[in-house]
Amino acid sequence: MDDEAPGAGLTTGALARRLGVSPTTLRSWDRRYGLGPAARTDGRHRRWTPDDVAVLEAMCRLTSSGVPPAEAARTA
Numbered sequence: 001m002d003d004e005a006p007g008a009g010l011t012t013g014a015l016a017r018r019l020g021v022s023p024t025t026l027r028s029w030d031r032r033y034g035l036g037p038a039a040r041t042d043g044r045h046r047r048w049t050p051d052d053v054a055v056l057e058a059m060c061r062l063t064s065s066g067v068p069p070a071e072a073a074r075t076a
Contacts, residue, residue: 009039009047018053019060026056033073035059 016023030036030046035055039047048056055076062072 008041009037009049010053012046012048015048015053015056019056021060029056029059029069029073033070035073035076 010018012023012026016026019026026046035052037046037048037052039049041047058076059069059072062075063069067075
């Protein structure tokens, strides 16, 4: 499977590796804070766009600097 197929967006696993967090963390942020991807495949698999990635990069920066996740999600 191609994690970064052109136009398809990143898979959750590929994005987790890129951000240094677990796929479970990304799925949790999607459910808890609405920081989910703009797109999903027909099989409901998450596909993360560059805009989604930018939001999650901000989330990671904020949480790693000590901001609580709920507050970081509102800011991101």
